[in-house]
Amino acid sequence: MNKKMNLLIFSGEYDKALAALILANTGREMGMDVTLFFTFWGLMLVRDPDKLTLEDKTLFEQMFGLVTPQGVEDLPLSKMNLAGLGKKMLLEMMEDDKTPSLTDFLNGARKKGVKFYGCKLSVEVMGFKEEELLPEVEIITAQQYLEDAIDSQIQLFI
Amino acid sequence: MNKKMNLLIFSGEYDKALAALILANTGREMGMDVTLFFTFWGLMLVRDPDKLTLEDKTLFEQMFGLVTPQGVEDLPLSKMNLAGLGKKMLLEMMEDDKTPSLTDFLNGARKKGVKFYGCKLSVEVMGFKEEELLPEVEIITAQQYLEDAIDSQIQLFI
Amino acid sequence: MNKKMNLLIFSGEYDKALAALILANTGREMGMDVTLFFTFWGLMLVRDPDKLTLEDKTLFEQMFGLVTPQGVEDLPLSKMNLAGLGKKMLLEMMEDDKTPSLTDFLNGARKKGVKFYGCKLSVEVMGFKEEELLPEVEIITAQQYLEDAIDSQIQLFI
Numbered sequence: 001m002n003k004k005m006n007l008l009i010f011s012g013e014y015d016k017a018l019a020a021l022i023l024a025n026t027g028r029e030m031g032m033d034v035t036l037f038f039t040f041w042g043l044m045l046v047r048d049p050d051k052l053t054l055e056d057k058t059l060f061e062q063m064f065g066l067v068t069p070q071g072v073e074d075l076p077l078s079k080m081n082l083a084g085l086g087k088k089m090l091l092e093m094m095e096d097d098k099t100p101s102l103t104d105f106l107n108g109a110r111k112k113g114v115k116f117y118g119c120k121l122s123v124e125v126m127g128f129k130e131e132e133l134l135p136e137v138e139i140i141t142a143q144q145y146l147e148d149a150i151d152s153q154i155q156l157f158i
Numbered sequence: 159m160n161k162k163m164n165l166l167i168f169s170g171e172y173d174k175a176l177a178a179l180i181l182a183n184t185g186r187e188m189g190m191d192v193t194l195f196f197t198f199w200g201l202m203l204v205r206d207p208d209k210l211t212l213e214d215k216t217l218f219e220q221m222f223g224l225v226t227p228q229g230v231e232d233l234p235l236s237k238m239n240l241a242g243l244g245k246k247m248l249l250e251m252m253e254d255d256k257t258p259s260l261t262d263f264l265n266g267a268r269k270k271g272v273k274f275y276g277c278k279l280s281v282e283v284m285g286f287k288e289e290e291l292l293p294e295v296e297i298i299t300a301q302q303y304l305e306d307a308i309d310s311q312i313q314l315f316i
Numbered sequence: 317m318n319k320k321m322n323l324l325i326f327s328g329e330y331d332k333a334l335a336a337l338i339l340a341n342t343g344r345e346m347g348m349d350v351t352l353f354f355t356f357w358g359l360m361l362v363r364d365p366d367k368l369t370l371e372d373k374t375l376f377e378q379m380f381g382l383v384t385p386q387g388v389e390d391l392p393l394s395k396m397n398l399a400g401l402g403k404k405m406l407l408e409m410m411e412d413d414k415t416p417s418l419t420d421f422l423n424g425a426r427k428k429g430v431k432f433y434g435c436k437l438s439v440e441v442m443g444f445k446e447e448e449l450l451p452e453v454e455i456i457t458a459q460q461y462l463e464d465a466i467d468s469q470i471q472l473f474i
Contacts, residue, residue, distance in 0.1 A: 003466055008314070010177055012237070015356055019326055022437065026458040032466075040173055041237060060251050068238075079328070079357060080384075093376050093441050121180065125251050142184040150161055150190075150311050153466050156324070156473040157314035166472070168335055170395070198331055199395060218409050226396075279338065283409050300342040308319055308348075308469050315472040 004033040006152035008145070012041030012069060013078040014087060014102060020158045021105035028112040035152070036109070037145045038137070039119035042158075043126065044069045045106070046116060046134045053132060061127025072102045110136050117145065162191040164310035166303070170199030170227060171236040172245060172260060178316045179263035186270040193310070194267070195303045196295070197277035200316075201284065202227045203264070204274060204292045211290060219285025230260045268294050275303065320349040322468035324461070328357030328385060329394040330403060330418060336474045337421035344428040351468070352425070353461045354453070355435035358474075359442065360385045361422070362432060362450045369448060377443025388418045426452050433461065 005027045007020050020036065027034040038046050049071030054062045069075045080086035094101070100108070110116070116136040123130070123139055130139060149155045163185045165178050178194065185192040196204050207229030212220045227233045238244035252259070258266070268274070274294040281288070281297055288297060307313045321343045323336050336352065343350040354362050365387030370378045385391045396402035410417070416424070426432070432452040439446070439455055446455060465471045 005462070005466075010174065010316075016326065019356060022458055023462065026462055030459060030462060032462070040177060058251070058254055060247055060254070064247060064251065089376055089380060090441070093374070093380065093443065096374055096376070097440050099437065099441055121257065124255050125248070125257055127251065142180055143188060146163070146181065146184060146188060146190070146312070150163075154462070154471050155312050155314060156471060157316050158326075158473050168332065168474075198335060216409070216412055218405055218412070222405060222409065279415065282413050283406070283415055285409065300338055301346060304321070304339065304342060304346060304348070304470070308321075313470050313472060315474050 002031060002033045004035070004152035005154040006035045006037065006149040008037045008039060008149070008155070008157045009042035009045060010040050011078065011158060012044035012075055014072070014075040015077050015090070016158050017045050017072060017075060018102055018105065021102065021109055023156075024109045024114045025105055025112060028109070028114055033115075034109075035115045035117065035148050037117045037119065037140075037148075039122045043118060043122055043128060043133070044075060045072055046118065046137050047071060047128070047132055048134055049074070051132045053129060056129070057127045064126055065128070065132075072106055075102075110134070117148075119145070160189060160191045162193070162310035163312040164193045164195065164307040166195045166197060166307070166313070166315045167200035167203060168198050169236065169316060170202035170233055172230070172233040173235050173248070174316050175203050175230060175233060176260055176263065179260065179267055181314075182267045182272045183263055183270060186267070186272055191273075192267075193273045193275065193306050195275045195277065195298075195306075197280045201276060201280055201286060201291070202233060203230055204276065204295050205229060205286070205290055206292055207232070209290045211287060214287070215285045222284055223286070223290075230264055233260075268292070275306075277303070318347060318349045320351070320468035321470040322351045322353065322465040324353045324355060324465070324471070324473045325358035325361060326356050327394065327474060328360035328391055330388070330391040331393050331406070332474050333361050333388060333391060334418055334421065337418065337425055339472075340425045340430045341421055341428060344425070344430055349431075350425075351431045351433065351464050353433045353435065353456075353464075355438045359434060359438055359444060359449070360391060361388055362434060362453050363387060363444070363448055364450055365390070367448045369445060372445070373443045380442055381444070381448075388422055391418075426450070433464075435461070
């Protein structure tokens with residue numbers, strides 16, 4: 001049976017998302033089963049930037065949808081963001097080293113068969129519709145997350 | 159033997175506390191043994207807001223006790239706190255969805271028999287007295303934490 | 317066979333570094349094998365403050381090397397840093413309790429045989445040279461990290 005890695009993605013930040021997706025891609029390349037469970041701010045990683053809707057949402061949900069990052073390239077750094085300056089610097093350094101972008105790692109994970117789960121409670125509270133998320137994302141409960149995590153050799157909270 | 163989950167709660171933030179306590183409650187409902195080890199800022203989650211004392215503390219410990227959040231509802235968000243605006247928005251959205259509050263999840267964990275441990279070193283450095291914490295909290299060392307964590311199927315650093 | 321603990325150190329903050337290094341020291345004292353994998357901001361923990369170089373770096377890498385913390389005592393707090401005031405307060409409280417400093421815990425980990433690994437991709441993107449890091453640090457890939465982590469009883473993302 002394959003080894004399993006389960007990453008709970010709580011943070012909606014560019015650098016932590018990079019770390020998570022590099023691990024996810026590497027795990028799949030090594031033949032591991034990899035699960036990403038997106039909850040709270042982590043859901044920002046799996047919003048489809050072209051599918052924002054305001055329909056059938058409360059006013060707070062509409063505002064929340066508009067002021068939060070839409071799509072991974074829009075995520076801030078967890079530190080040294082400096083109104084985007086630090087992030088620009090990191091992106092330049094990544095480009096200099098010909099490192100793939102966060103979008104590349106995200107698309108790599110989608111193509112390689114990483115499992116994408118969204119947290120039911122978070123999606124409901126934040127008012128996201130399933131059709132606003134990437135098509136790979138399946139909505140599951142905290143219980144389903146734990147059932148998956150308990151059978152994994154590696155679990156991390158990111 | 160029951161499956162075990164061990165969560166190290168380092169962060170003293172409303173949203174991360176919600177994530178941790180939802181996992182703790184869910185784990186207990188599934189029949190798992192659940193341990194929460196509160197260290198550093200995580201201790202803010204288990205202060206009893208009615209039991210602040212200034213006695214037998216250094217000046218720094220007194221100041222620290224006064225400027226840090228007292229009780230879970232007082233915790234800030236890890237991001238988008240915006241001087242409390244973002245948190246108010248999240249609380250409104252939670253209420254709209256009839257999601258239980260952080261206090262409800264904390265009390266649920268206490269009633270369901272989640273084990274509450276406080277980090278000895280952190281308690282000493284921050285100058286908290288055991289009687290300032292919730293009565294469920296038992297003070298243990300880092301070694302006792304590791305002994306518990308190593309027998310758990312899930313460990314997360316939150 | 318010894319029990320194993322594997323800590324991925326992503327954050328470059330004083331308080332999180334303290335937590336990680338206290339766990340690492342304690343684990344070693346209990347006879348566990350302990351691995352620290354430093355990635356992204358975590359690399360700030362293993363820079364040798366006396367060995368900063370600007371040679372053979374792009375302009376961004378030079379700037380990045382200069383504006384980021386050099387050596388562990390230079391790291392900020394993850395919260396309540398308050399331009400250094402909160403950190404000063406924490407350091408005073410630690411001293412009052414005769415708690416060892418972060419440098420002490422770092423040197424303890426080095427002497428006790430904790431394994432220090434640096435993330436190859438991060439080192440390359442940030443433009444750090446191997447000679448700018450502590451001599452204990454060995455550069456490894458994400459795949460080598462995962463191979464080590466999967467055999468560990470405890471893995472945490474800090």
